[in-house]
Amino acid sequence: MKTILLIEDNPQNRYLVEFLLKQRGYNVLHAETGLQGLELAAIARPDLILLDIQLPGMDGYAVAHALKSDPQLNAIPIVAVTSYAMVGDREKCLAAGAEGYIEKPIDPESFGDEVERFFPTTPGDVAP
Ligand code: MN
Numbered sequence: 001m002k003t004i005l006l007i008e009d010n011p012q013n014r015y016l017v018e019f020l021l022k023q024r025g026y027n028v029l030h031a032e033t034g035l036q037g038l039e040l041a042a043i044a045r046p047d048l049i050l051l052d053i054q055l056p057g058m059d060g061y062a063v064a065h066a067l068k069s070d071p072q073l074n075a076i077p078i079v080a081v082t083s084y085a086m087v088g089d090r091e092k093c094l095a096a097g098a099e100g101y102i103e104k105p106i107d108p109e110s111f112g113d114e115v116e117r118f119f120p121t122t123p124g125d126v127a128p
Pocket of ligand 1 (some may be wrong): 008009010050053054055
């Protein structure tokens with residue numbers, strides 16, 4: 001089973017993302033702050049990280065930068081999930097180290113497929 005770490009401060013978004021991803025057979029871990037997310041990433045070594053950009057304290061850009069600066073964690077794909085609609089934000093996410101970008105509000109119809117594009121293999125694989 002693949003593990004996804006969700007770093008998101010909004011409880012409704014956490015609930016929705018967890019629901020959508022568990023439906024697809026993923027193990028979902030949560031962090032409410034960037035710092036918590038970094039700690040959990042180091043402990044759990046998730047297969048993918050979904051990263052909110054608007055976080056209290058350390059923002060998503062700083063979290064992405066920290067993850068990509070850590071040789072133990074920099075291979076984990078990061079997908080930014082953010083409601084920022086300003087021009088240049090996608091580029092800013094990618095420049096900070098994110099592999100991809102999903103816009104809020106989350107569309108329950110397409111979210112799972114969008115996330116899965118960033119995995120090298122299909123979900124439901126049994127871990128060795
Ligand atoms: Mn947020």
